[in-house]
Amino acid sequence: MTTDLRTTRILLVDDEKGIRKVLGIALADRGYRVSAADCGETALAVVTQAPPAIAIVDIKMPGMDGITLLKEIKRLSPDTEVIMITGHGDMDLAIESLKHEAIDFITKPINEDILEVALKRAAERISLRRQLRRYTHHLEELVAVKSRQLIEAERLAAIGQTVAGLSHSIKNIAGGLTGGAYVVEKGIEQDNPRYLHQGWRMVKGNVDKIARLSLDLLNYAKTARLRLQLCHPNQPAGEVVELMAARAEEEGITLDIRLDDRLEPFYFDPEGIHRVLLNLVANALDACGAATAPNGARTVSLHTFQPADGVVAYRVKDNGGGMDQATQDRLFQTFFTTKGSHGTGIGLMMSKSIIDKHKGRIDVTSRHGRGTDFVVRLPMRREPPLERSNHHQGEP
């Protein structure tokens, strides 16, 4: 099955005008509808407005680089097939791009035959997907009841993704443990204290990692369902301050707490919000701890306030190291961490999930070297949750 070229739109992203022009002509010659962008930001605007079937993206560009753009395109429009243009020495980047679902890559200078092969691959994938979609659509029309199962399948796919990420983390830890155990074993066999010492350190490091991972997962599992209760919004904030005050003092970081006592109780999950705030404050302390304070005072502040009618907000702010844009963009993704082996990449994703379930929002502004400012906004729910006939809930 072929894809009708006249309707196939290609977005061409390259900072070099010459390549845009030459490639644009070559593609138009083949009957594609071509639009071009000279940088990632412009390309994303095009993708947002009208997602193209195929995007051809230069891997190295000033500003947003090709890999970042690839990920963004895939996030905004998973069906768009992305072909990367790579330089001669960019092999690692090219492999990286395949890992992020680029369909293919072509190397500069661009050989037209190879371009043809890559385009064909993309076209095949697209028509296959269309076929699949038609089929699915047909099914849905025929059997309305089945749609519930499809939703379930989607949920399973999401779980599958999480499990895949998780299995990667666990595989790494298992590898570290196997390696550590082997080195320790040799230390015992050969009575070699250096092996013993090195191997033991590997084992301990990886045991710590798995302990952190399991704790985070346990917390994540707890966020599966909200337990709405009528509660004062300052309560979880106060608890978190109590928990963190000792650590802050120990590390010489000032905790600036301002809880607005004019706020009123509403229905939310105090334990969930407690976890969100604990996570944000702990991150803020980490950020301050890691930064070398430029002019003395390192401060983490936690405020509660009412930004608008029917909304309660928590603000967690620090004057630590801050984050660059790339880090901010990936902040809420599963298993993304800036803390190396120290972090598990679950905390913020979990926080966002709790806030989403409250139909609230979390916003971040951050400047590299200046600090980070998180604001969590929750709508004030006035009615109690509907009584559900669910005997698993185990009400007290």
Place this chain on the structure above:
Amino acid sequence: MTHSAPKTVLVVEDALDMRIFIKTLLETNGYRPLVAKDGRHGMVLARQHRPDLILLDVMMPEEGGANMYRRLKADPKLNAVPVVMLSAVAPQTFNHYLRMLNTRTKDPVAEPDAYIEKPPDPAHLLRVLKRLA
């Protein structure tokens, strides 16, 4: 294994844990390990010592293993040294990269002698080493 001089194995790997593990594995099984943290340093050691075998990680900061592999295969003094890729990247991904590379060069780059996915099983790794060096 013969009782002649120990075989030299160059390990190019950025992760400290993995380096310690493989170095110990080699030392305790009669090999002479050389270690490098990235492809650039790896190439220097390879040229200096002409190892009997090279264990190469694919994804590394600075110069990665894919690039170093290509440079090894292009070097007439080193292209006969067996290379074992050791990586968390699936072998299909790496081989796709090689195929892409080969479509546009006159001298196609051969696939590595062996490909081991991380984390490596010590016994399996030793079997592969014994077979190749």
